[in-house]
Amino acid sequence: MSKRERKKEIPTFCIEFGKHLRALRLEKDVSIEEIAFKAGIDAQNLRKYELGKQEMKISMLKRIADAFDMTTSELLSFDK
Template sequence: MKKDKKKDYHPIVEVLGKRIKDVIKASSLVQKNVAHDADMDVENLRKYMRGDQEMKISTLMRITSGLNITVSELFEGIEEEVKRNKLK
């Protein structure tokens, strides 16, 4: 039986993935193009978006570059969002 590693990650991993997904949607970007610009394959990008995989800081920098936003923009208000998700 496969262990669900996602539950072992800090809740910020899932919130961050949702934010990446939301930016892609709001900006009318294409996942494949964002992945290309971030120098990764689209399946890895999707793992991050689902919160199935933690990322290195360098990966985060590449993804935000592909999204044409700053890391600060992606993290704005994230602590409050993580707290709200913990209460659900």
């Protein structure tokens, strides 16, 4: 079994949330690097979240919401 086959499938919600995250960032006209810096994470990881290639822990969700000056509830409020 290859490494690719062992990777678990990313839930659809994570993919849709990533699209929402990117749209929000573009709407607010901020770079991926700026949000990543404010959240204290690597821009490459944030890019993976936006592309739906990586699941996010709740603690990371909180940090990203803070970077957008939003609550986690506000950040999660989008049409799925």
